[in-house]
Amino acid sequence: MARQPTSDAIARPGPPTAHDVARLAGVSQSAVSRSFTPGASVSEKTRQKVLKTAKELGYRPNLIARSLITQRSNLIGVAIPHLGNPFYATLLEALSEDLAEHGYRAMLFPAPMSAFVDPLIEEMLSFRLGGLILVSSSLSSGLAEECLRIGLPVVQVNRVSSRGTVSTIVGDNRGGAAQVAEFLVAGGHERIAYMAGLEASSTNHDREEGFTECLARHGRSLSHRVVANYSAEQARDHARILLARPDRPDALFCANDHMAIAVLSVARAEFGLVPGRDISIVGFDDTRLSAMPEFSLTTFRQPVIEMARDAADVLHRMISAPDAEATRTVLPGELVIRGSARLPG
């Protein structure tokens, strides 16, 4: 053992234990434990005595030891991509606050969207967390099964999985993208282009499909299509090429605001284009930036705050009722019309 025997009177390193308090208060160690357990059976007298000496010693119950024996943890693993995208920053903040309201704490796992997340999940599993929230990344079917087997609640946010075994919360990607298509067609645009996000992601898949299918219903199709993987840098690069073309699109739907704002900036600063007049740019998400007069981005709003709240609620419910079914939530959004795209009529 690394430590001195507990019976030793000399000062040990590290925080005091329930044993230390018990000895000093002249009670049993279980009495100490009970004094810190809300509904437990202790006389008020003992409890006060314990609490007093505990304060003197600076004793605090060791939550790690507790979780080891109670077999549950109030730690939630949160895998989330690049916080430079305000959508994720906002989501994470809301998520951690909502989790806190249920008494949970978030353990952060930075998860590049494009990365293979299985090793990350493996690590999460090693911590015996109370639950997992996966933002924009999904479980391989093998791991999904494993979580199910060991009874670990998982909710995926902003991504649906191939299999129906894990709970998901998403915005209305298809419907939203269709509304954008409708709006752009009504605006009388000639060459409508699409800037894709990460092609392996369900969000991009759904947005692109919703967009192109609606276009098709109007007998239209994409004039251009580029892939910028949800990255602002790649969006800028593609914008420079795309906008320099002689057959430049007069409307560009970007799979998220992060890319749309990068494109809008390049269009204005480097090509002298006036968004909403010379070119229509539309995004998806409605992040904080999009509402600023500098960008005034027309976009489809995802209800990010509710997505976070729902995720925390669903997870909490799954933890409380271990054999609840997996749920799939699609949260409605709305088209927010600002100045970056030409209006119909």
Add this chain to the structure above:
Amino acid sequence: MARQPTSDAIARPGPPTAHDVARLAGVSQSAVSRSFTPGASVSEKTRQKVLKTAKELGYRPNLIARSLITQRSNLIGVAIPHLGNPFYATLLEALSEDLAEHGYRAMLFPAPMSAFVDPLIEEMLSFRLGGLILVSSSLSSGLAEECLRIGLPVVQVNRVSSRGTVSTIVGDNRGGAAQVAEFLVAGGHERIAYMAGLEASSTNHDREEGFTECLARHGRSLSHRVVANYSAEQARDHARILLARPDRPDALFCANDHMAIAVLSVARAEFGLVPGRDISIVGFDDTRLSAMPEFSLTTFRQPVIEMARDAADVLHRMISAPDAEATRTVLPGELVIRGSARLPG
């Protein structure tokens, strides 16, 4: 006990334990432990056998149990304010990645800058974390002493504490603010104003003092002073009042970019002012937004990436060498001259 006895053959709930693996592999439980400990003394034969059955069973060592006995945790508590401010979002992302490189994971504690953080720290202490990183919030002297006593490494980022007992990492707040003052005076401004952040924060204190002292050296003083508590909303509100005054300032130094950008936006959109010509606006931090042509904010850069890296490094060093002295790091920055403020000469 909540569980069936381990000797029971029926399927228990929950993940398999080292015991389960040991029984199936026909070795002792310690052999299993050793097989998962890098430098341990096991024959390759045993190790392979163990690893094989472990994989079959889906066994993973329980990190919680491990940390209970090894008396150390690779979990780092990170208290950080509002992620809507890109400075913090970037800092958190870098921080969690740098921590991961050292083998640590971040446990997230949302900490409103204005809030009294002692209860939050108390909770952090209950988790027996390996270390604490406090961004823009500081320990009360009582808790600082306690951390010292129990040997818990703490580093404060972007805030200095009154007492010298905890390690700190800050940018050059005084020097940076002085450079801004120098620049504004040289630019020939008549009425120089200051928009304060949170008055209780050391960052605001140092920036304001560095700014006004430099002004004083030039025989100048503040024409106006408002307090917006590092909030974009409050910055907007104050901007509306300030810019409507007949004696409106012709230069405004905001204690961070988050406020400066809000002010800049209002000045342009609501007052028709051209930043850099009609009014000079300067920020502090140099967040991602400031470099965009839409804002082109003149600002003093804080080396956020290095701040994160240093914080992770210092913490790691403190964890490795428990009785190292507290360090105080001041990272240099640089004035980034863009278009939002009139140039000298």
Add this chain to the structure above:
DNA sequence: CTGAAAGCGCTAACAC
């Protein structure tokens, strides 16, 4: 209401 005792899953001496 209270203490003694048995573990949660694991690591680290300690013998052999």
Add this chain to the structure above:
DNA sequence: GTGTTAGCGCTTTCAG
């Protein structure tokens, strides 16, 4: 090299 044993700090029966 390997198994046995004693805990880490705590919760939870189980007697009394």
